[in-house]
Amino acid sequence: MHSVSVKNLTLKFGAAEVLKNLNLDVSEGEFIVLLGPSGCGKSTLLNCLAGLLELSEGQIWIKGKNVTWAEPSERGIGMVFQSYALYPQMTVRGNMSFGLKIAGMAKDEIEKRVQRASEILQIGPLLDRKPGALSGGQRQRVAIGRALVREVDVFLFDEPLSNLDAKLRSELRVELKRLHNRLKNTMIYVTHDQIEALTLADRIAIMRGGIIQQLDEPHTIYNRPTNLFVAGFIGSPAMNFIKGATVNGGKTFQFGDVALDLAGYEGGAILDRSKVILGLRPEHLSIVEQAIPGQSIPAVVEIDEPMGADSLVWLEVEGKQMSVRVPFEHRPQAGAKVHLKVDIAKASLFDETNEQRI
Amino acid sequence: MANSPLLDGPSGARPQKFITWQRFVVYGCLIGCALFFLFPLYIMIITSLKNIDEIRAGNIFVPTMHPTLDAWFKAWDSACTGLYCEGIKVGFWNSIKITVPSTIVSILVASLTGYSLANWPFKFSEGFFSVLLLSSFIPYIVMVYPLVIITRYMGIFSTLPAVVLVHTIFGLPLLTLLFRNYFASLPGELFKAARVDGAGYWQIFFLVFAPMSMPIFTVAVILQVTGIWNDFLFGVIYAGPTNYPMTVQLNNIVNSATGGKAYNVDMAATILTGLVPLAIYFISGKYFVRGIAAGAVKG
Numbered sequence: 072m073h074s075v076s077v078k079n080l081t082l083k084f085g086a087a088e089v090l091k092n093l094n095l096d097v098s099e100g101e102f103i104v105l106l107g108p109s110g111c112g113k114s115t116l117l118n119c120l121a122g123l124l125e126l127s128e129g130q131i132w133i134k135g136k137n138v139t140w141a142e143p144s145e146r147g148i149g150m151v152f153q154s155y156a157l158y159p160q161m162t163v164r165g166n167m168s169f170g171l172k173i174a175g176m177a178k179d180e181i182e183k184r185v186q187r188a189s190e191i192l193q194i195g196p197l198l199d200r201k202p203g204a205l206s207g208g209q210r211q212r213v214a215i216g217r218a219l220v221r222e223v224d225v226f227l228f229d230e231p232l233s234n235l236d237a238k239l240r241s242e243l244r245v246e247l248k249r250l251h252n253r254l255k256n257t258m259i260y261v262t263h264d265q266i267e268a269l270t271l272a273d274r275i276a277i278m279r280g281g282i283i284q285q286l287d288e289p290h291t292i293y294n295r296p297t298n299l300f301v302a303g304f305i306g307s308p309a310m311n312f313i314k315g316a317t318v319n320g321g322k323t324f325q326f327g328d329v330a331l332d333l334a335g336y337e338g339g340a341i342l343d344r345s346k347v348i349l350g351l352r353p354e355h356l357s358i359v360e361q362a363i364p365g366q367s368i369p370a371v372v373e374i375d376e377p378m379g380a381d382s383l384v385w386l387e388v389e390g391k392q393m394s395v396r397v398p399f400e401h402r403p404q405a406g407a408k409v410h411l412k413v414d415i416a417k418a419s420l421f422d423e424t425n426e427q428r429i
Numbered sequence: 430m431a432n433s434p435l436l437d438g439p440s441g442a443r444p445q446k447f448i449t450w451q452r453f454v455v456y457g458c459l460i461g462c463a464l465f466f467l468f469p470l471y472i473m474i475i476t477s478l479k480n481i482d483e484i485r486a487g488n489i490f491v492p493t494m495h496p497t498l499d500a501w502f503k504a505w506d507s508a509c510t511g512l513y514c515e516g517i518k519v520g521f522w523n524s525i526k527i528t529v530p531s532t533i534v535s536i537l538v539a540s541l542t543g544y545s546l547a548n549w550p551f552k553f554s555e556g557f558f559s560v561l562l563l564s565s566f567i568p569y570i571v572m573v574y575p576l577v578i579i580t581r582y583m584g585i586f587s588t589l590p591a592v593v594l595v596h597t598i599f600g601l602p603l604l605t606l607l608f609r610n611y612f613a614s615l616p617g618e619l620f621k622a623a624r625v626d627g628a629g630y631w632q633i634f635f636l637v638f639a640p641m642s643m644p645i646f647t648v649a650v651i652l653q654v655t656g657i658w659n660d661f662l663f664g665v666i667y668a669g670p671t672n673y674p675m676t677v678q679l680n681n682i683v684n685s686a687t688g689g690k691a692y693n694v695d696m697a698a699t700i701l702t703g704l705v706p707l708a709i710y711f712i713s714g715k716y717f718v719r720g721i722a723a724g725a726v727k728g
Binding site for chain 1: 616618619621622623624625626627628632636637640641
């Protein structure tokens with residue numbers, strides 16, 4: 072049984088289709104991250120799951136029950152919002168127990184749950200304060216606590232860390248992961264931050280234009296992007312793209328005067344195609360002094376950006392820019408003529424006409 | 430930001446000498462305006478404290494030599510308003526009876542309507558809101574006679590319910606607009622969070638939104654209390670003689686001439702009538718400004 076199941080979900084605002092015939096199955100205890108640029112429909116999908124938006128078509132099942140038309144509170148979900156959305160006039164305790172009180176739960180049971188949640192989140196000393204007297208990180212903890220006390224199976228997070236500064240964000244990120252390991256709930260998490268997605272997710276769903284482009288484990292998304300959009304969206308610095316063609320029965324990638332041997336490429340049948348894009352991540356290239364026939368690209372070093380442990384070197388290849396990640400101490404001189412060795416096993420080939428991975 | 434070393438030193442505007450010519454002009458204007466508006470009040474107060482002989486002597490600017498509160502007691506208790514000589518206190522209680530229910534009902538209805546429009550959009554809610562907006566620009570004089578006929582058909586013309594009803598209706602467009610914009614400016618995620626917590630229409634309104642909307646409720650109370658208290662027209666038309674509000678009674682006191690004009694009584698009665706809105710402003714003026722600003726930020 073799937074924990075959450077979205078079946079043929081379509082959502083229209085007037086004439087605009089925001090979500091298009093979308094399907095998503097989430098297993099029990101899975102951490103799913105919905106990732107995409109703004110306006111891709113990821114938050115909208117989450118709001119549909121929470122019951123805050125009415126679907127135009129399709130169904131939503133949670134824990135084996137069809138909840139398509141159920142009220143948010145009847146779906147067995149807890150939700151955490153980007154702006155925390157704490158009730159300003161209530162104390163932390165009041166915020167956490169509000170939903171339980173409305174549900175008519177007994178006082179000592181409420182108290183027990185609030186205590187348990189505040190222990191997990193270490194907000195015990197804050198219980199009698201108002202949200203206005205808390206820092207951003209503390210507020211977000213309380214917001215998580217408000218979802219925890221519901222003791223539900225599915226948690227929905229709508230960009231919960233976006234309003235925090237970088238340091239707090241990485242701290243809370245780790246804490247969220249710890250929380251998930253401890254509670255083993257199903258979590259569906261919306262973000263536009265790929266680091267959050269890559270670090271937290273069991274599986275990432277990359278969305279664009281109301282469609283899930285790829286749903287896979289972070290490792291697969293990163294190394295085997297299913298199309299050009301996913302390849303360009305995931306990874307910072309971004310993947311290098313080279314336009315060219317495959318010749319020689321799909322054994323060679325040709326661009327300009329350079330020919331790369333495609334033996335060892337992991338993917339489908341390459342064949343001869345006239346319009347192909349080769350995608351190379353900066354860390355899958357290395358700088359060598361001597362050309363290696365069929366495996367390297369000649370390049371001229373422009374500048375380098377030291378990033379601490381390593382350095383991002385920008386080079387000119389056939390009039391285009393490419394970036395390579397090298398260890399800091401191995402960065403080349405500007406203006407040097409070098410060769411880029413390609414690790415073809417980690418490269419991605421895309422058909423330029425349909426932008427799909429080959 | 431707060432930890433930035435640039436901000437550790439003294440902050441605020443550059444210190445200035447207190448007396449500059451700009452300040453002189455500003456304070457000069459402020460004091461001039463204050464005097465201009467306070468002067469009539471000064472005349473009213475000293476006149477109300479004079480006895481009738483001092484008034485006959487003329488010199489309305491001169492302070493009284495024999496201050497007495499007789500005129501105040503007379504105005505409150507025994508001044509004649511037409512046939513009856515029971516003072517303005519009758520009107521005071523009538524005004525309370527009109528103002529309190531009108532204020533409560535109109536604010537309750539307007540806040541709920543505004544809340545519904547902002548958070549529970551229905552099929553024609555935008556159109557409904559436009560009509561509401563438009564109606565607040567129609568001069569209310571146009572509605573006076575139709576409302577006379579309507580209240581007569583309802584059998585309540587010339588009664589307390591009629592004037593309360595009219596005040597409530599005329600308060601609604603502006604108040605609804607005010608509340609809708611205020612609720613629309615509250616973070617939308619708060620509403621969503623309350624829904625996920627299982628709160629329904631009424632619970633969200635009374636437990637979540639209303640407690641955090643004191644500024645706008647204060648504004649609404651001030652607008653309604655002062656507006657209804659100061660109203661003359663609706664009172665004289667719809668309330669009927671036994672329910673005339675204080676403003677109408679005041680007019681009757683001032684205009685019913687038996688013998689010489691008792692200016693001191695008139696002044697005292699006028700001040701008494703103006704005391705309620707004045708008190709409201711003094712108590713809540715601060716919140717009034719805050720509330721207007723709060724509603725103005727977004728919407």
